[in-house]
Structure formats: C-alpha cells, structure tokens
Amino acid sequence: MINKIVKSLKDAVANIHDNSTIMIGGFGEAGSPVELIHALIDKGSKNLTIISNNTGSGHVGLAALIENRQVKKMICSFPRTANSTVFPQLYNKNEIELELVPQGTLAERIRAGGAGIPAFYTRTSINTLLSKGKEHKFFDDNEYVLEYALKADFSLVKCNISDRYGNLTYHATARNFGPIMCTAAKETIVQSKKIVEIGDINPENVITPGIYVDKVIEIENPAHESELVESQIRYLC
Amino acid sequence: MLEQVGWDRIEMAKKVALDIPDKSYVNLGIGIPELVADFVPKDREVIYQTENGLLGMGRVADKKNEDRELVNAGKKCVTTISGASFFHHADSFAMIRGGHIDICVLGAMQVSSNGDLANWSTGSNSIVPAVGGAMDLVAGVKKIFVITQHNTKKGIPKILDKCTFPLTGKNVVDRIYTNLAILDVNKEGLFVKELADNISFEYLKSKTEANLFQY
Numbered sequence: 001m002i003n004k005i006v007k008s009l010k011d012a013v014a015n016i017h018d019n020s021t022i023m024i025g026g027f028g029e030a031g032s033p034v035e036l037i038h039a040l041i042d043k044g045s046k047n048l049t050i051i052s053n054n055t056g057s058g059h060v061g062l063a064a065l066i067e068n069r070q071v072k073k074m075i076c077s078f079p080r081t082a083n084s085t086v087f088p089q090l091y092n093k094n095e096i097e098l099e100l101v102p103q104g105t106l107a108e109r110i111r112a113g114g115a116g117i118p119a120f121y122t123r124t125s126i127n128t129l130l131s132k133g134k135e136h137k138f139f140d141d142n143e144y145v146l147e148y149a150l151k152a153d154f155s156l157v158k159c160n161i162s163d164r165y166g167n168l169t170y171h172a173t174a175r176n177f178g179p180i181m182c183t184a185a186k187e188t189i190v191q192s193k194k195i196v197e198i199g200d201i202n203p204e205n206v207i208t209p210g211i212y213v214d215k216v217i218e219i220e221n222p223a224h225e226s227e228l229v230e231s232q233i234r235y236l237c
Numbered sequence: 238m239l240e241q242v243g244w245d246r247i248e249m250a251k252k253v254a255l256d257i258p259d260k261s262y263v264n265l266g267i268g269i270p271e272l273v274a275d276f277v278p279k280d281r282e283v284i285y286q287t288e289n290g291l292l293g294m295g296r297v298a299d300k301k302n303e304d305r306e307l308v309n310a311g312k313k314c315v316t317t318i319s320g321a322s323f324f325h326h327a328d329s330f331a332m333i334r335g336g337h338i339d340i341c342v343l344g345a346m347q348v349s350s351n352g353d354l355a356n357w358s359t360g361s362n363s364i365v366p367a368v369g370g371a372m373d374l375v376a377g378v379k380k381i382f383v384i385t386q387h388n389t390k391k392g393i394p395k396i397l398d399k400c401t402f403p404l405t406g407k408n409v410v411d412r413i414y415t416n417l418a419i420l421d422v423n424k425e426g427l428f429v430k431e432l433a434d435n436i437s438f439e440y441l442k443s444k445t446e447a448n449l450f451q452y
Contacts, residue, residue: 027289027326028312029305078369081312088365100366103288104330104373111327123376124334127407129358130372172323173290174306179325207325224305 004166004216005195009039012189012217016045016154023110023155023181024052024062028081029225031174033158033191034061036217038235040156041068051075051110051150053103053177055087058229064236066090073097075150077106083229102130105147107180112149114183114212119148155185158222159208162192163199166213167206175207182212191219243387243416243433251276252431253342253384253414257283261339262332264288264374267311269384270342284318286338288370290329293321310370333370334377341378343371345385345413347400350447352410352422354383355402368405375406387415387444394446396420396427417441426450 006012013036016022022040026032041064048071055074056062063086065071079087079098090096101109102124112120121144125131135146157178160171168190170178182188195218244252246269254276257263264286265271274296277283285294287309294309295316303314332338347355354375357368375381388394396413412430413420418441419430428450432441442449 028308030289030308030312031306078367080365080367091365092363098365100368102368102372103326103370104334104377107326107330108334122334124373126376127404128372129403130368170323172304172307172317173287175323175325176290177326180327226305 003164004210004213005164006215006217009035009217010042012036012191012215013039013043015187016040016043018045019047020045020153021049021051021151023152023177023185024050025155025157025176025178025181027053027173027176029057030172031158031170031176031178032056032061032225033156034223034225034228035219036156036158036189036191037061037065041065041070041235044070046070047072049073049075051152053077053106054081055079055084057081057083057225058232059086059234059236060223060228061225061235063087064234066096068236071096073099075099075101075106077101077103100130107177109147109150110177110180110184113151114180117149119146121146150184152181152185153187155181155188157181157188157190159190159192161194161196161201162190162213162216163196163201163210164216165198166190166210166216167201168192168208168213169201169205170207179208182208187214188212189215191217191222193220193222194218241416243436245416246272249384249414249416252419253382254278256382256412257281257340259283262286262292262337264333264338264341264378266341266343266371266374268344270344271309271311273342273384286329286332287315288329288333288374290324290326291317291321292324292332293318295321330370330373333373336377336379338378340380340382341374342382342384343374345383345395347395347397347402348383348385348410348413349397349400350422350427352408353400354381354405354410355400356405358403360403371405375409380411381409382412382414383410384414387417394444397446398448417444420449428452
C-alpha cells in the first residue's frame with residue numbers, strides 16, 4: 001500500500017543530512033513551511049545550500065535556520081524583505097554565500113530540474129551583471145543567456161490538502177514555488193493543513209500529482225510567520 | 238521638506254492609468270506603480286497580474302479580511318476579482334517571459350535616453366543585492382512604462398544620458414512618467430510628450446542629464 005503520510009515532524013526530516021541542497025517553498029511567508037523548517041533546525045543538519053525566493057524574516061522559519069548557522073549558501077532572487085536582518089548581517093560579514101538569480105530564471109531553473117532539462121536559454125538578464133561570464137547565443141538576432149537547471153536533495157513545501165498518495169492542492173498565492181519544487185528534489189517533504197481520504201480530491205483539482213511527493217505530514221494549524229515576527233518570537237533560545 | 242514641483246504621485250499615477258488601453262493584461266511593480274490601478278477609467282476592463290501567481294488581482298484587502306497567503310509581489314494582502322486564477326511560479330513567469338503581458342509599470346533608480354533601466358542595485362557592496370522579477374519583466378513584457386520622481390531627494394537627475402548603476406535591462410523602457418513630464422523613448426532619443434503644469438521645457442532640461450527633444 002502506498003502511504004506517504006508520516007506521523008511526526010522528526011520522521012519528516014529524518015533523512016536530511018549535512019551538505020544537502022534543499023529547496024524551500026514560499027514567497028515571503030505565503031507558502032513557507034515554517035514547521036518543517038523548525039524541524040530541520042531541531043535536527044541540526046549543517047553546511048546546507050538553500051534554494052528559496054527570500055531569506056526569511058525576524059528570527060523564525062528560514063531566518064532562524066540561517067541564524068543557527070546551518071546554511072552555507074543561499075540561492076534566491078530577493079534576499080532582503082521587511083524584517084529580514086539575519087541574512088543581511090551575515091552577508092555583510094562575508095559569512096554566507098549568495099547566488100542571486102532573477103525570479104523567473106529561478107523558477108524556470110527549478111522547473112527544468114524537475115523536467116529532465118539540463119539547461120535552457122533565456123533573454124532575462126541579458127546586458128546585466130547577472131549574465132556575466134555565462135554562455136551567450138543568438139537566436140533570430142536576439143541574444144540569450146544559458147542557464148542551468150537546479151535540482152535538490154530535498155524539497156520542503158507547504159500545501160493545503162493532500163492524501164496518502166501525495167496528491168496536493170494549495171491555497172491562493174501560497175502555491176508559488178511549491179509545485180515546481182516538488183518535482184525537482186530526490187525527496188519531497190510536504191506539510192499539509194489537512195489530509196483527506198484517497199478520492200476525496202477531485203482529479204481535476206489536483207495541482208501536484210502524488211508521484212512527485214515522498215512524505216506528507218499534517219500540520220493542522222500552521223504558524224503564520226508574520227504573527228511570530230510581530231510577537232518577537234525567536235525560535236532559537 | 239522638499240516642495241513638490243509639478244505633478245504629485247497621484248497625478249503621475251493618473252497619467253499612467255490613462256495610457257493603459259481597454260483589455261490589457263498589466264503587471265504593476267512595487268511602490269508608486271501600485272497606485273495606478275485605482276485610476277484606470279471604469280469603462281476599461283484591465284486584468285492585473287502579480288508575478289507571485291495571480292491573474293485577476295483586486296484591491297488591497299481590508300484589515301479584517303486579510304489572508305496572509307493571498308499577497309501581491311510587494312507581499313501586501315490583496316483580493317481577487319471575479320474570474321481570477323492562481324498558478325505556480327514557472328507558469329507565472331512563462332506569462333511574463335513568453336510575451337503574454339501587455340504592459341508593465343516599474344519604478345526606477347535611473348533611466349537613460351536609449352531606454353536602459355537601472356532599478357535593482359546601486360552597485361554598492363554594503364547593501365545586499367536583490368533583483369526579484371525586474372529583469373524578467375523588462376525582458377519579456379511588450380511595453381515597459383517607468384514611473385519615477387524626475388530627481389532624487391537630493392536633487393540628482395535620474396534621467397541620464399547613460400546609467401551609472403548596474404542595469405536591469407538595455408533598451409527596454411518605452412515611456413517615462415515623472416513629476417515633471419512624460420517622456421517617450423524613441424530611436425532618436427527622449428521626446429517630451431507632455432509637460433507637467435507650470436513646468437517649462439527649459440526647466441525640464443535643467444533637471445535632466447540627457448538630451449531632450451520636442452515633438
């Protein structure tokens with residue numbers, strides 16, 4: 001019987017090891033799998049490369065993971081947002097690496113990684129510092145830059161409803177990077193607000209088909225990152 | 238306090254709004270561009286895309302109806318219009334990079350007379366660089382409108398012969414809306430489409446570090 005449901009956050013992140021590359025879903029707090037990230041902090045895996053659009057805010061979630069010095073390198077498009085201080089401080093001290101990627105290129109590199117496409121050409125970042133040193137090519141008189149696919153050892157994703165096959169639906173703009181990150185990791189770990197019986201999700205409404213998902217844990221009332229930040233909560237003691 | 242010369246932010250946003258045709262698909266950048274949606278004439282049906290995965294974005298949400306997972310690119314809580322759709326990031330940027338969006342309105346640090354845009358980095362090492370979707374938008378959207386103050390708070394020109402900050406894109410801007418004027422970026426250079434109230438061409442030239450032409 002296929003059953004991807006795990007019972008504890010500890011089980012969910014059990015395989016994550018030092019030196020892993022991990023994709024973490026979310027656009028700011030929308031879609032950020034806060035509980036899975038906190039479980040990763042508890043596990044303590046080090047020397048991680050994290051692929052995520054932002055770098056977290058306050059002292060919870062992704063920001064806390066960085067603050068706990070578990071992250072060697074960030075690959076992201078927008079490393080500073082309101083209330084994000086942890087990453088900028090380490091970056092200015094040269095204590096964390098940054099690979100800055102335009103948001104669409106970041107998404108497409110992840111999509112390519114999940115679709116077996118090793119690299120692709122794009123117009124984005126032509127004539128800018130971010131295409132410097134990369135291979136350029138002309139198609140129909142337009143210049144393009146070669147970008148390589150991104151893959152990960154693990155993806156941490158937040159969804160709304162799932163079943164034991166790992167079929168997923170999302171809520172509003174919390175979908176963002178979730179569906180593509182599920183496709184691009186060796187092991188995809190999902191926190192879901194609700195787990196339902198097989199067949200309860202109309203096949204027409206499945207956004208991520210279960211084949212892309214390895215583990216699902218139910219987190220009925222996930223924390224809102226902004227509320228934690230407003231309450232000045234620090235995940236690390 | 239710096240005295241407001243020419244149009245204020247609202248008047249600038251209104252000028253942009255009037256240039257958005259009926260049936261357009263539009264992406265609005267963070268900041269002043271967000272104001273534009275409020276002033277598009279009611280008889281025009283315009284659909285707003287936000288690059289974090291929503292087509293058919295409505296107004297900013299009331300405090301009591303905020304959904305922290307329904308946000309715009311600036312991470313503000315928004316609403317959806319009837320007929321809206323959600324999609325993932327790769328689909329969203331396929332819309333942008335694939336040339337499906339008609340107009341994008343962006344802020345700027347600098348714009349040059351040939352339409353180069355700089356709006357992501359000052360080149361300073363002390364600030365963490367952040368690019369977001371700006372380079373994708375200028376590479377893929379059919380028309381790029383820039384809305385910006387004509388000069389910085391310190392009075393330094395932002396409309397230049399050549400940008401000194403790192404570029405977001407080269408030859409990408411179609412029209413510039415500032416507090417002093419509306420400028421078209423043509424092959425021959427910057428043409429004044431409209432001057433703000435009480436602003437003379439001579440005054441505009443004195444606040445600009447690029448050649449200006451009159452139609």
